[in-house]
Amino acid sequence: MKELPEDKGHGKDDNTVTLRLEQVLMIEKRLDEIRDRHSMRIGYKWWALFATALTLISVFWYAIIPSLDNMFIETRSSDVLKNSLDKANLVPKGYSIQDILTKDLYITAWDFNNRSPRFFNKISNTEEKDEDFNHDLTLDDMVWASAD
Numbered sequence: 849m850k851e852l853p854e855d856k857g858h859g860k861d862d863n864t865v866t867l868r869l870e871q872v873l874m875i876e877k878r879l880d881e882i883r884d885r886h887s888m889r890i891g892y893k894w895w896a897l898f899a900t901a902l903t904l905i906s907v908f909w910y911a912i913i914p915s916l917d918n919m920f921i922e923t924r925s926s927d928v929l930k931n932s933l934d935k936a937n938l939v940p941k942g943y944s945i946q947d948i949l950t951k952d953l954y955i956t957a958w959d960f961n962n963r964s965p966r967f968f969n970k971i972s973n974t975e976e977k978d979e980d981f982n983h984d985l986t987l988d989d990m991v992w993a994s995a996d
Contacts, residue, residue: 943987957993
């Protein structure tokens with residue numbers, strides 16, 4: 849900016865008024881530039897907000913919600929897996945845990961209805977008499993206790 853000359857008299861000459869007017873116009877132009885730049889930055893804020901919201905919605909819709917769905921909702925019937933393993937003859941049907949050749953067999957399962965673990969072995973098969981859960985099952989039913 850230009851400096852104003854010192855005013856030597858009581859009145860103002862035309863040069864001084866012109867210089868002051870130029871200063872006011874330069875300040876006004878600079879303020880307009882600052883206001884325009886600020887308005888532009890404010891506009892970017894809304895675009896950034898929109899892009900962030902769109903990204904979060906996409907992550908929730910395509911990642912988090914399907915993950916929760918797969919964790920807590922059954923997607924297929926357990927019969928599909930049971931039938932495929934029956935075809936492979938991995939667990940014989942109607943076979944009792946008392947008929948196995950080893951000294952004991954320990955099978956763990958989770959009871960989804962009662963939200964509690966279930967443990968099967970030769971002793972529980974004969975001695976456990978629980979009203980909520982039947983321990984006298986065939987070997988294949990013990991293996992599938994968690995799936996059904």
